Amino acid sequence: MLEIAKENLVKSDLELYEIGKRLFEASLAKEEGPVREGLAAFRTLPKPTSIESFYKSAGERIAF
Numbered sequence: 722m723l724e725i726a727k728e729n730l731v732k733s734d735l736e737l738y739e740i741g742k743r744l745f746e747a748s749l750a751k752e753e754g755p756v757r758e759g760l761a762a763f764r765t766l767p768k769p770t771s772i773e774s775f776y777k778s779a780g781e782r783i784a785f
Contacts, residue, residue: 749756769775
């Protein structure tokens with residue numbers, strides 16, 4: 722009985738995942754232009770080299 726319940730839960734989880742995936746993809750398709758613009762802007766941001774360098778640069782700008 723427990724095994725059947727587990728199988729049903731797994732099946733339900735997969736079905737919910739597929740529904741969510743389809744809804745997410747449909748939402749992206751509707752907003753493709755703004756999503757592409759946002760992604761392009763994001764890709765122009767400088768990439769951090771490490772946590773240490775980020776910490777040091779942030780520390781220079783923040784006064785405690």
